[in-house]
Amino acid sequence: QVQLVESGGGSVQAGGSLRLSCAASGYIYSRNCVGWFRQAPGKEREGVAAIFRIGGTTYYTDSVKGRFTISQDNANNTVHLQMNSLKPEDTAMYYCAADYETRRCVPGTIALPHFWGQGTQVTVLS
Numbered sequence: 001q002v003q004l005v006e007s008g009g010g011s012v013q014a015g016g017s018l019r020l021s022c023a024a025s026g027y028i029y030s031r032n033c034v035g036w037f038r039q040a041p042g043k044e045r046e047g048v049a050a051i052f053r054i055g056g057t058t059y060y061t062d063s064v065k066g067r068f069t070i071s072q073d074n075a076n077n078t079v080h081l082q083m084n085s086l087k088p089e090d091t092a093m094y095y096c097a098a099d100y101e102t103r104r105c106v107p108g109t110i111a112l113p114h115f116w117g118q119g120t121q122v123t124v125l126s
Helices: none
Strands: 002-007 010-013 018-026 033-039 046-052 058-060 068-073 078-083 092-099 120-125
Touching (some): 002 092, 018 033, 018 092, 033 068, 046 078, 058 068
Antiparallel strands (some): 018 078, 033 046, 046 058, 068 078, 092 120
């Protein structure tokens, strides 16, 4: 199994930055990809960014391209999401997720990852 723990959420003024972290443990081959997803009240869960453990290929949803950066520290089993130029519409609960099937982490995927963290709240004030 895989355990995922998010940290780094909080409140920030529009235009500000936050860095989310996802600490992962458990069977490494179940963590071939890690994705960040978000869900705002009354909206569907949305894939934001993803990274593949082998090779480090990254994916982003269009609305965050150029503002968010996903990265991984394989030595410490941690994935980060650096969020810059934050907008009020980025306000949501952010979840870290992982899977052995890399396609499940990519933004826009229909088949969601099997393993999820508890989430961390991000609030962007206008």
